Amino acid sequence: MDSLITQRDSVNSWMFRYGVRFGIYKNGEFKEQIFPFDAIARKISGREWQRLERGLVQRVNALNLFLKDIYGGKKIVKDNVVPEDFVYSSKGYLPFCEGVTPSKEVWSHISGIDLVHGKDDEWYILEDNLRIPSGASYPLIAREITRNISPETFENNAVCDNRNYAQLLKNMMDYVKKDGINVILTPGRYNSAYFEHSYFAEKTGAILATGQDLHVEGDRLYYKTIGGDNQLVGVVYRRISDEYLDPMVFNADSLIGVPNIMQAYKAGNVAIVNAPGNGVADDKGIYYFVPKMIKYYLAEEPVLKNAPTYLPFYEEDRKFVLENLRRLVIKDVAEAGGYGVIFCEKLSDDKFNEIKNLVISQPRRWIAQEVVDFKDLPIFDGDRIVERKADLRAYVITGKETTVWKCGLTRFSRNPDSFIVNSSQGGGFKDTWVMDN
Amino acid sequence: MNSLISAAKANRLFWLARYVERVFLSLNAVKKYIDSDIDGSAESYKEFCGLLSIADSYADAKDFRKKFLYDKAAVSSVYRMLVNAFDNGIELREDITSESLSYIHLAMEVMEKCFVNSARLSDLQPVSDYMLSFWGSIDENVITLPKMNILRLGRRLETIDINVRLRTDWDSINETLKGGILTNVNMLPSVTDKDKALRLKELVESHSGENHGEDCAEIIACINQVFTARL
Structure with missing residues (x-):
C-alpha cells in the first residue's frame, strides 16, 4: 500500500477532476465540497467477509419478508412479535402501499447496512437504510482511480474487484422492470448526492431524469423526448424520498416528484427502486426487532448482532x-x-x-x-497518521438473488473525540478492501 | 449509453457546445487584440468589445484584460462563459461521460488559480488546451448520433457567430457553413418548422459571400428558431 500512500494527494486531485463531490446546505446556501479520501484502505479478510456476507444476506432477506408481511397479511404483528405501535406510528409506514406488491416481490432492492467493528472483534449492525442508501459511488470511483495511479498496490495485494457495482444495479433493474426503459430519477443538481445519481446513470446506461421529464398517462409512466415522443418507463431507480415522490399522493407541495407515479406503480406498470413504504422497516425503533424478524421469518439465528x-x-x-x-x-x-x-x-x-x-x-x-467501543482505523491527518473512529456501510443488492457488493463505504470521523462519521458532518472515507483469501 | 434525449437535455447539449467553443474562440481572439495593443493605441480592446457587443465599461486596456477574463459578475467574461459551460455540462455527465466533463473541471481550476494570482493571459493556455481535449473526448466517447449531432450543431453555430462578429475572412466561415451544419439541422428529430428549415437550406446553399454578415445573422437566427421549435 506504500506506493498508494505516497500518491495520496494525486487520488484527491483525480477525485476533483471527476467532480466527486457532495452538496451541503449551510445557512441556506448550497455548497459543494469534496468528500476527503484517505489512502489507507480498510482491509477485511476473505474469511471475515464470508461471515459478514452471510449475515447481511440473512438480514436483508428478513427485512424484505417483513415489508411483504406488513403491507400484506401482517402476521408478525398478529403474532405479537413486533408491536403494532411500532409499525403504524412509524413515519415510514405508507397506508397507500397496503396491498401493493412490487415487481418480483422485492421491496428493498438496494440496502445500505451500517456496521461497526467492535474492539471485542465483533461486528455490530448500527442501522439499516432501506430507502435511498447513498455513497456507493465513492469507493467505486476511488478504486478506479487508485488502480490507475498505483497498479503495483493491487498487484501486491489480492483485493476483490469492486467494479461490478453498476452491473449489479443494472442486472437488478433489468430483473424487476416492467416493459420500458430504465430511469434514475433525481431531484436535480442541487441535491447532496447529485454526483452519485449522474455517475450511476453513466455507468448503468440508465436515463437520468428529473420529475419534469416524466409524466403519467393511463397509469403508465413515460419519458418525454425531444420531438415529443413518449418512451415507456419500466423501472425507476428513484433518488427522491417517499414524501416527495408523488404530489398527488404524498406531499402536495412537491415540485420534484412525478404526479400519479404511485398510480402507475400500484397498477403494476412500473417498478420503483426501492419500493415506497420501506421506511417502516428501517425505522430506528423497528431496528430493535430485526433479530426477532430473522428468527420469525427464516427460523435462523442472526449471524450479525445489533448494538x-x-x-x-x-x-x-x-x-x-x-x-x-x-x-x-x-x-x-x-x-x-x-x-x-x-x-x-x-x-x-x-x-x-x-x-x-x-x-x-x-x-x-x-x-x-x-456505546459500542468500536475499533479506530489509521488515517492521515496532514503528514501524521492518527487513529479515528470509522464505520462501514455495506451495500446489499436484491434482484433475482441477494448479493453483497464486495466492498463498502468506510467513513471515518475527522474529529478525535467523535463517533459521528457522516460526510455531512465533516467526515472522510476510505476504500474497503475485501481480500481474496 | 442511451440515445434518448429530453428537450431539456437537448437544450443543454446545444448550449454546452456553444459555451465551450465560445471560451476557446474568445481566448484566441482576445490574444490578437492584446497583441495589437502592444504597438498600437492601447485601445484596440474597444474595437473588440464593439464587435462582440460587449458593453465597454472598462477603464483602460489593463482593466479590460483583467475583467474580460476573470470578472465573475460580468455575463461576457471568459470566466462566466466557462461557468455556463460547466452548468450545462454537470447535468449531462451520463451523456457526455465523466471524462469529457473532467476537462471543464480542469479548466475551471486553472481559471480559479489564475484569478487568484491575477495571472497573465498566457497562463490561461491550459484552458484552451482543455477545451480542445473536451472535443477530443466527445469524439471518442459520445457514441450516440443524436447527441453528437446536437453538440456539433452548437459548436458550428458558435463558430459562425463569433467569426462573423469578428469579421473573419469569408472562406473560413463558408467552410463551416458548407461543412455540415445543414446536415446537423436536418438530423434533428421530427421537423416541426419546415418553412424555416427550407429557408435555412436556401440561405446556406445560395450564399455567395456578399453581405455575409447580414446573411449569416439570418442563418444563425434561423438555426436557433428551428432548434428551439424542435425542443
Whole structure:
C-alpha cells in the first residue's frame, strides 16, 4: 500500500477532476465540497467477509419478508412479535402501499447496512437504510482511480474487484422492470448526492431524469423526448424520498416528484427502486426487532448482532434507560444523517434532564443504545497518521438473488473525540478492501 | 449509453457546445487584440468589445484584460462563459461521460488559480488546451448520433457567430457553413418548422459571400428558431 500512500494527494486531485463531490446546505446556501479520501484502505479478510456476507444476506432477506408481511397479511404483528405501535406510528409506514406488491416481490432492492467493528472483534449492525442508501459511488470511483495511479498496490495485494457495482444495479433493474426503459430519477443538481445519481446513470446506461421529464398517462409512466415522443418507463431507480415522490399522493407541495407515479406503480406498470413504504422497516425503533424478524421469518439465528439496544417504549427498558442514561447514547428515531444522536455522557446537567424528561414523555420517539467501543482505523491527518473512529456501510443488492457488493463505504470521523462519521458532518472515507483469501 | 434525449437535455447539449467553443474562440481572439495593443493605441480592446457587443465599461486596456477574463459578475467574461459551460455540462455527465466533463473541471481550476494570482493571459493556455481535449473526448466517447449531432450543431453555430462578429475572412466561415451544419439541422428529430428549415437550406446553399454578415445573422437566427421549435 506504500506506493498508494505516497500518491495520496494525486487520488484527491483525480477525485476533483471527476467532480466527486457532495452538496451541503449551510445557512441556506448550497455548497459543494469534496468528500476527503484517505489512502489507507480498510482491509477485511476473505474469511471475515464470508461471515459478514452471510449475515447481511440473512438480514436483508428478513427485512424484505417483513415489508411483504406488513403491507400484506401482517402476521408478525398478529403474532405479537413486533408491536403494532411500532409499525403504524412509524413515519415510514405508507397506508397507500397496503396491498401493493412490487415487481418480483422485492421491496428493498438496494440496502445500505451500517456496521461497526467492535474492539471485542465483533461486528455490530448500527442501522439499516432501506430507502435511498447513498455513497456507493465513492469507493467505486476511488478504486478506479487508485488502480490507475498505483497498479503495483493491487498487484501486491489480492483485493476483490469492486467494479461490478453498476452491473449489479443494472442486472437488478433489468430483473424487476416492467416493459420500458430504465430511469434514475433525481431531484436535480442541487441535491447532496447529485454526483452519485449522474455517475450511476453513466455507468448503468440508465436515463437520468428529473420529475419534469416524466409524466403519467393511463397509469403508465413515460419519458418525454425531444420531438415529443413518449418512451415507456419500466423501472425507476428513484433518488427522491417517499414524501416527495408523488404530489398527488404524498406531499402536495412537491415540485420534484412525478404526479400519479404511485398510480402507475400500484397498477403494476412500473417498478420503483426501492419500493415506497420501506421506511417502516428501517425505522430506528423497528431496528430493535430485526433479530426477532430473522428468527420469525427464516427460523435462523442472526449471524450479525445489533448494538445492545433498549426501547423506552417498554416499561422495563424505560426503567433501565432512565437509571443508566448517563452512559447510553440516545437516538431520535425520526432523524437521520448523524443528527438526533445524543451521547448522554457529554451532556450538561440541564440538557441531560431535558432529554430524560423527553424520554419519559415521548418514549416511542427514542431508542437507547450502549456505546459500542468500536475499533479506530489509521488515517492521515496532514503528514501524521492518527487513529479515528470509522464505520462501514455495506451495500446489499436484491434482484433475482441477494448479493453483497464486495466492498463498502468506510467513513471515518475527522474529529478525535467523535463517533459521528457522516460526510455531512465533516467526515472522510476510505476504500474497503475485501481480500481474496 | 442511451440515445434518448429530453428537450431539456437537448437544450443543454446545444448550449454546452456553444459555451465551450465560445471560451476557446474568445481566448484566441482576445490574444490578437492584446497583441495589437502592444504597438498600437492601447485601445484596440474597444474595437473588440464593439464587435462582440460587449458593453465597454472598462477603464483602460489593463482593466479590460483583467475583467474580460476573470470578472465573475460580468455575463461576457471568459470566466462566466466557462461557468455556463460547466452548468450545462454537470447535468449531462451520463451523456457526455465523466471524462469529457473532467476537462471543464480542469479548466475551471486553472481559471480559479489564475484569478487568484491575477495571472497573465498566457497562463490561461491550459484552458484552451482543455477545451480542445473536451472535443477530443466527445469524439471518442459520445457514441450516440443524436447527441453528437446536437453538440456539433452548437459548436458550428458558435463558430459562425463569433467569426462573423469578428469579421473573419469569408472562406473560413463558408467552410463551416458548407461543412455540415445543414446536415446537423436536418438530423434533428421530427421537423416541426419546415418553412424555416427550407429557408435555412436556401440561405446556406445560395450564399455567395456578399453581405455575409447580414446573411449569416439570418442563418444563425434561423438555426436557433428551428432548434428551439424542435425542443
